[in-house]
Amino acid sequence: MGTPLRSVAERDDELEGGVELLCVGTELLLGNILNGNARWLGEQLAALGLPHYRQSVLGDNRSRLIRFAQEAAERSRVLITTGGLGPTPDDLTTEALATAFETPLEERPEVWADIAAKCRSRGREPGPSLRRQAQLPRGAQVLPNATGTAPGMIWSPQEGFTILTFPGVPSEMRAMWSATAAPWLRDSDLAQGVIASRQLHFWGIGESSLAEQIEDLLAGRNPTVAPYAGGGEVMLRLTARAQTEDEAFRLLDPVEQELCRRTGRLCFGADDDTLASVVIASLRERGQTLAVAESCTGGGLGASLTSVPGASEVLLGGVIAYANPVKRDLLSVPQELLDRHGAVSDPVAIAMAEGVRRCTGADWGVAITGIAGPGGGSETKPVGLVHLAVVGPDGAESSGERFGSSQGRDWIRRLSVGEALNRLRLRLLESAAVADA
Amino acid sequence: MGTPLRSVAERDDELEGGVELLCVGTELLLGNILNGNARWLGEQLAALGLPHYRQSVLGDNRSRLIRFAQEAAERSRVLITTGGLGPTPDDLTTEALATAFETPLEERPEVWADIAAKCRSRGREPGPSLRRQAQLPRGAQVLPNATGTAPGMIWSPQEGFTILTFPGVPSEMRAMWSATAAPWLRDSDLAQGVIASRQLHFWGIGESSLAEQIEDLLAGRNPTVAPYAGGGEVMLRLTARAQTEDEAFRLLDPVEQELCRRTGRLCFGADDDTLASVVIASLRERGQTLAVAESCTGGGLGASLTSVPGASEVLLGGVIAYANPVKRDLLSVPQELLDRHGAVSDPVAIAMAEGVRRCTGADWGVAITGIAGPGGGSETKPVGLVHLAVVGPDGAESSGERFGSSQGRDWIRRLSVGEALNRLRLRLLESAAVADA
Numbered sequence: 055m056g057t058p059l060r061s062v063a064e065r066d067d068e069l070e071g072g073v074e075l076l077c078v079g080t081e082l083l084l085g086n087i088l089n090g091n092a093r094w095l096g097e098q099l100a101a102l103g104l105p106h107y108r109q110s111v112l113g114d115n116r117s118r119l120i121r122f123a124q125e126a127a128e129r130s131r132v133l134i135t136t137g138g139l140g141p142t143p144d145d146l147t148t149e150a151l152a153t154a155f156e157t158p159l160e161e162r163p164e165v166w167a168d169i170a171a172k173c174r175s176r177g178r179e180p181g182p183s184l185r186r187q188a189q190l191p192r193g194a195q196v197l198p199n200a201t202g203t204a205p206g207m208i209w210s211p212q213e214g215f216t217i218l219t220f221p222g223v224p225s226e227m228r229a230m231w232s233a234t235a236a237p238w239l240r241d242s243d244l245a246q247g248v249i250a251s252r253q254l255h256f257w258g259i260g261e262s263s264l265a266e267q268i269e270d271l272l273a274g275r276n277p278t279v280a281p282y283a284g285g286g287e288v289m290l291r292l293t294a295r296a297q298t299e300d301e302a303f304r305l306l307d308p309v310e311q312e313l314c315r316r317t318g319r320l321c322f323g324a325d326d327d328t329l330a331s332v333v334i335a336s337l338r339e340r341g342q343t344l345a346v347a348e349s350c351t352g353g354g355l356g357a358s359l360t361s362v363p364g365a366s367e368v369l370l371g372g373v374i375a376y377a378n379p380v381k382r383d384l385l386s387v388p389q390e391l392l393d394r395h396g397a398v399s400d401p402v403a404i405a406m407a408e409g410v411r412r413c414t415g416a417d418w419g420v421a422i423t424g425i426a427g428p429g430g431g432s433e434t435k436p437v438g439l440v441h442l443a444v445v446g447p448d449g450a451e452s453s454g455e456r457f458g459s460s461q462g463r464d465w466i467r468r469l470s471v472g473e474a475l476n477r478l479r480l481r482l483l484e485s486a487a488v489a490d491a
Numbered sequence: 492m493g494t495p496l497r498s499v500a501e502r503d504d505e506l507e508g509g510v511e512l513l514c515v516g517t518e519l520l521l522g523n524i525l526n527g528n529a530r531w532l533g534e535q536l537a538a539l540g541l542p543h544y545r546q547s548v549l550g551d552n553r554s555r556l557i558r559f560a561q562e563a564a565e566r567s568r569v570l571i572t573t574g575g576l577g578p579t580p581d582d583l584t585t586e587a588l589a590t591a592f593e594t595p596l597e598e599r600p601e602v603w604a605d606i607a608a609k610c611r612s613r614g615r616e617p618g619p620s621l622r623r624q625a626q627l628p629r630g631a632q633v634l635p636n637a638t639g640t641a642p643g644m645i646w647s648p649q650e651g652f653t654i655l656t657f658p659g660v661p662s663e664m665r666a667m668w669s670a671t672a673a674p675w676l677r678d679s680d681l682a683q684g685v686i687a688s689r690q691l692h693f694w695g696i697g698e699s700s701l702a703e704q705i706e707d708l709l710a711g712r713n714p715t716v717a718p719y720a721g722g723g724e725v726m727l728r729l730t731a732r733a734q735t736e737d738e739a740f741r742l743l744d745p746v747e748q749e750l751c752r753r754t755g756r757l758c759f760g761a762d763d764d765t766l767a768s769v770v771i772a773s774l775r776e777r778g779q780t781l782a783v784a785e786s787c788t789g790g791g792l793g794a795s796l797t798s799v800p801g802a803s804e805v806l807l808g809g810v811i812a813y814a815n816p817v818k819r820d821l822l823s824v825p826q827e828l829l830d831r832h833g834a835v836s837d838p839v840a841i842a843m844a845e846g847v848r849r850c851t852g853a854d855w856g857v858a859i860t861g862i863a864g865p866g867g868g869s870e871t872k873p874v875g876l877v878h879l880a881v882v883g884p885d886g887a888e889s890s891g892e893r894f895g896s897s898q899g900r901d902w903i904r905r906l907s908v909g910e911a912l913n914r915l916r917l918r919l920l921e922s923a924a925v926a927d928a
Contacts, residue, residue, distance in 0.1 A: 083543055085533030086719065086728060089526055092548070096522030106520055107555060109548035111529070118544060282523065291523060346790075346811065352797025353783075353790030356811040360789025363865055363900060371817035373810055374783065374793040380808035380851055384821065414817055428800055463800060 072105030073244065074130040076122060078137035078147050079222055080113035091136045091224060098231060102239055103248045103295065104132075114138060119150035127155075127215045131244060134235075137222030139204040141183040147219055148207070152191040155211035159189040165196060169203045197234050202226040208238060250302030251293040254313060255323045257476045261288045267316055277309050286469045287329075322479060329475035330358045330365075336482045337368040337418070342447075344478075345416035346372035347385055347406035349397065349423040350440065354471045370414040375406060375423075385409030398423050398435050400452040403443035407452075411445055418446040420478055422470050426463045440470045444477050448485050451477075509542030510681065511567040513559060515574035515584050516659055517550035528573045528661060535668060539676055540684045540732060541569075551575060556587035564592075564652045568681060571672075574659030576641040578620040584656055585644070589628040592648035596626040602633060606640045634671050639663040645675060687739030688730040691750060692760045694913045698725050704753055714746050723906045724766075759916060766912035767795045767802075773919045774805040774855070781915075782853035783809035784822055784843040786834065786860040787877065791908045807851045812843060812860075822846030835860050835872050837889040840880035844889075848882055855883040857915055859907050863900045877907045881914050885922050888914075 075095055081087050092109050099106040108130070112118050119138075126133045138147030152159050166188035173180040187204045190196065197206035197218060204226075206219040218235050220227040239245065256264060261281050265272060268290075271279045277294035290313060294305035314321055323332050337344055346355045346369075356372045359365050375381040378397055382389055387405040395401045403421045411419030424440025431437035437459035443452035455473055457466045512532055518524050529546050536543040545567070549555050556575075563570045575584030589596050603625035610617040624641045627633065634643035634655060641663075643656040655672055657664040676682065693701060698720040702709060705727075708716045714731035727750060731742035751758055760769050774781055783792045783806075793809045796802050812818040815834055819826055824842040832838045840858045848856030861877025868874035874896035880889035892910055894903045 081717065081719070082530075083533050083546065084537045084730075085530040085535070086717070088530050093519075093522045093525050096520050098522075100521045107550060107552070109520065111546035113544060115544070280518065280523065282518075293521075345817075348790070348793075350797075351794065352802070352806070353785070353793025353795075353809065353811065354797075356785075356790025356813075357788065357794045357904075358790075360787075360791075360811075360813065360863075361901065361904070365789070366813055366867075369789070369811075369813050371811045371813040371821070372790065373821070374790065374797075374806075374808045376793075376797065376803055376806050376808040377851075380782075384808070384810070384850060413821060414814075426797075430803075464798065467794075467798070 071129070071131055072107050073099055073132040073134060073239075074108040074126055075099075075106070075110070076126070076133060076135045077109070077111045077222070078114065078119065078135060079111070080115075080144075082111045082137075083113050091220075091222065091227060094224070094228065095134060095136070095231070098236065100249050100293075101251075102236065103245045104239060105244070105246065114144045114146055116146050116150050116153075119146060120154040123151050123154035123217070127212060131214060131216070132239070132242075133215070133217045135217065135219045136227055137220075139187065139206065139219060139221045141181075141187055141203070145186070148190065151209070151211070151217060151219070155191070157191040157193065157211060160192050161185070161188050162190055162196065163188075165190070165205055168205075172203055197230055199226055199230055200233065201229055206230055208235075247295050247297050248299050248302055249293060249295050250299055250306060251291055252306055252310060253325050254290045254292070254310065254321050255327060255329075256288045256290070256317065256320045257286070257322050257329060257472060259288060259317075259320050264288050264290070264317070264320075268313060271309060271313065274309065277305050279309065279313070286465075286472045319480060319483060322476065328358075328362070329472055329479065331362045333475050333479050333482070334359065334362045334365050334368050336479065336486075338364070340482075342368070342417040343370050343415075344368055344418045344420065345370050345410045345414040346474075347410035347419065347421040348372065348374050349376060349381070349406070349421075350426040351422050351424075351467050351470050351474075352376055354467055355420065355422060355474055358471050358475065370416045373406075373410050373413075381406060381409075385413070396435065398425055398439060398441055398454075400441055400443070400454065403441040403452040404445060404450045407443040407445040408450065418444070418478065420444050420474050421452075422474050424466070424470055426466045426470075427459055428463060431459065438466050440466065440473070442470065442474050442477055444474075444481050446481060446485070448481075448488075451481070508566070508568055509544050510536055510569040510571060510676075511545040511563055512536075512543070512547070513563070513570060513572045514546070514548045514659070515551065515556065515572060516548070517552075517581075519548045519574075520550050528657075528659065528664060531661070531665065532571060532573070532668070535673065537686050537688075537730075539673065540682050540686050541676060542681070542683065551581045551583055553583050553587050553590075556583060557591040560588050560591035560654070564649060568651060568653070569676070569679075570652070570654045571657070572654065573657045573664055576624065576643065576656060576658045578618075578624055578640070582623070585627065588646070588648075588654060588656070592628070594628040594630065594648060597629050598622070598625050599627055599633065600625075602627070602642055605642075609640055634667055636663055636667055637670065638666055643667055645672075684732050684734050685736050685739055686730060686732050687736055687743060688728055689743055689747060690762050691727045691729070691747065691758050692764060692766075693725040693727070693754065693757045694723070694759050694766060694909060696725060696754075696757050701725050701727075701754070701757075705750060708746060708750065711746065714742050716746065716750070723902075723909045756917060756920060759913065765795075765799070766909055766916065768799045770912050770916050770919070771796065771799045771802050771805050773916065775801070777919075779805070779854040780807050780852075781805055781855045781857065782807050782847045782851040783911075784847035784856065784858040785809065785811050786813060786818070786843070786858075787863040788859050788861075788904050788907050788911075789813055791904055792857065792859060792911055795908050795912065807853045809851075810843075810847050818843060818846075822850070833872065835862055835876060835878055835891075837878055837880070837891065840878040840889040841882060841887045844880040844882040845887065855881070855915065857881050857911050858889075859911050861903065861907055863903045863907075864896055865900060868896065875903050877903065877910070879907065879911050879914055881911075881918050883918060883922070885918075885925075888918070 194207040194209035296302040381387040406421035407419035427437035438457040607617040631644040631646035731739040733739035818824040843858035844856035864874035875894040
């Protein structure tokens with residue numbers, strides 16, 4: 055599971071003493087939802103350079119919450135909680151924390167005024183159940199919630215131990231974090247330098263093959279390099295720790311350059327880049343346009359491209375040619391090609407890409423035709439076989455890929471979209487290299 | 492965050508004593524990956540009717556793992572761990588657990604033989620680092636891993652406390668769970684009946700409005716009813732506990748019927764149903780076909796429909812008409828309509844749907860045209876405005892929706908796809924009702 059960042063999360067032999075996280079919600083224990091809050095907060099704590107050793111999930115249970123808070127006070131300097139701040143009787147976090155440290159709850163008039171005003175602005179009278187949300191332990195500071203009704207708190211119930219509470223609604227929690235909690239933590243004496251990280255994205259190589267090529271770099275301590283795989287692509291996360299952000303990035307740069315040197319065109323981008331965004335940017339730079347013709351992906355390639363803001367400067371449109379008559383009538387794929395080679399073949403893929411290029415007037419045409427399954431496979435053309443064509447000013451190319459059937463329909467469709475984008479990316483790189491030569 | 496299932500996860504006043512979960516991996520603390528294993532195992536434990544009160548995440552750190560295991564032994568009957576079973580020095584789970592309970596590690600010849608055979612079948616000689624994976628604490632039973640090299644274990648280091656370990660790789664963990672761990676837990680005396688649950692899906696109503704209509708049912712204890720929202724739809728999860736699965740489903744049925752009675756056509760399906768699968772099934776039943784014309788969703792509607800296996804019986808294809816000339820040339824939308832009303836308008840949406848219906852020969856045509864942003868909005872046509880048309884044997888209808896701009900481009904596109912599918916669903920229901928009358 056990648057090389058752990060000992061330098062941060064496992065820095066030394068101190069057992070605890072850092073920031074711990076508690077997510078409250080029976081729906082988490084039941085597996086009804088993924089704990090995205092824990093992931094997001096983990097990233098934020100790492101970015102702030104805060105030691106973070108433990109995450110926990112408890113249900114909406116008063117006794118367990120009380121006992122947990124008392125345990126956390128023994129081992130950690132900061133406890134961050136999410137969830138359990140709402141107006142219903144199941145929302146127990148504030149009350150349990152107050153009880154754990156034998157502190158009375160007090161209604162804060164300014165909080166109640168804010169809750170009431172928010173309700174009225176939505177045309178509702180604030181009900182009595184909302185009143186509970188205005189109660190905080192004596193001595194706690196309000197952690198304001200600009201968008202929702204439930205505020206959090208910053209509270210030090212005992213020397214050297216501070217609790218920060220957040221609602222479970224991700225958008226509210228994130229806004230409160232950025233506005234108030236992150237600056238507070240940054241100014242605390244807990245932060246030990248800063249973390250900078252960069253992600254590199256690869257297509258066309260497996261995680262283990264990539265790892266073998268860069269074994270020496272994976273062993274590094276600062277920066278660390280950790281591989282992850284998902285959705286057909288492989289990512290490397292580079293993370294450095296230093297006293298300043300500039301210094302951390304200076305540690306990252308040479309490692310990133312070495313990685314790019316070794317992997318060449320396998321690396322398609324960094325950080326927020328996607329295959330679609332890289333292709334759109336490359337075409338926009340050249341002032342060229344694109345159209346797509348899709349069979350088994352059914353619109354997924356177009357949807358991927360149009361997920362990029364500003365795609366309309368590049369993508370003219372496309373044809374979802376799911377049924378063969380649509381391939382023939384809208385894309386002018388000759389019936390004879392369909393009869394002779396079958397719909398899943400290079401000649402048909404090329405004819406689809408040429409057809410959509412012609413009927414939209416685009417510079418580039420990309421086509422996908424394949425068997426996503428579960429039905430429709432044969433011995434010579436099994437489920438997972440996909441032919442992909444790229445047709446452009448410099449000619450037409452097509453070839454087949456076998457994505458296999460074991461990982462299912464969605465997987466085959468996702469890989470097909472990625473592979474089509476990557477082939478176009480490589481063609482654009484090649485034609486740029488020819489133009490430069 | 493919904494009504495908690497007190498009956499299961501918070502059954503009574505016993506503080507602990509159930510099954511707890513520990514996911515080991517620094518990458519989890521750093522937020523590099525989502526903890527999908529915790530969610531999946533939470534669901535499995537609920538389905539088995541096992542009391543489950545606590546989940547934790549620790550990094551790859553020996554001292555903290557040792558201390559945690561000792562704490563868990565004090566409060567729980569079963570500890571399930573994931574991660575840290577690999578061959579590298581960062582994989583510490585087995586060793587830390589053995590140390591926590593002062594038990595020596597022993598190499599198991601049968602495990603080593605299995606690991607070596609798996610390596611050789613992949614054309615590799617087993618290296619010395621893999622040898623660590625064959626070591627288990629004295630007295631532990633092997634929890635076999637059919638696909639990967641690292642086995643887990645089932646081990647009771649002390650009376651009344653059992654540890655089950657799994658690798659962090661989800662596919663291996665799940666296979667080992669189903670093959671060995673679930674049957675073991677089912678036979679343990681921890682299981683308290685079984686849980687049955689059903690999910691109902693709604694489109695066209697917000698979570699709070701739905702909750703207000705069914706307030707009395709949300710207060711139920713067995714079955715419980717809990718609302719969740721995501722991706723524009725609202726879900727209700729009904730969960731019942733009983734001695735047998737049949738009995739649990741008998742508890743669910745009347746509540747489900749009452750929910751459906753109150754909410755009428757807002758409820759579009761149950762369990763694995765999606766708007767796309769419901770629409771595909773309805774059209775297949777009638778022997779009718781469909782084509783789509785998409786502007787701002789760029790293929791997302793087609794991709795959603797073709798995600799359903801067997802969609803090819805119903806969906807003929809479509810046109811991604813992103814640029815206006817494509818709307819005109821491929822869909823025969825009159826230039827005059829585009830000039831007079833603009834591309835985002837009812838007349839153009841209807842012309843697009845009619846155009847794609849005509850050029851594919853489908854029974855039904857659905858069109859989406861809107862402004863997904865971030866650019867392209869104006870005062871009269873702001874970002875988030877989307878017009879959706881459904882054209883079929885019984886006529887043409889179109890109207891606009893304002894999805895707002897605050898939640899961004901992806902959100903607007905996702906809601907547009909859902910809304911288009913839902914409008915087609917409702918039209919199909921209406922025309923069926925007319926046919927029946």
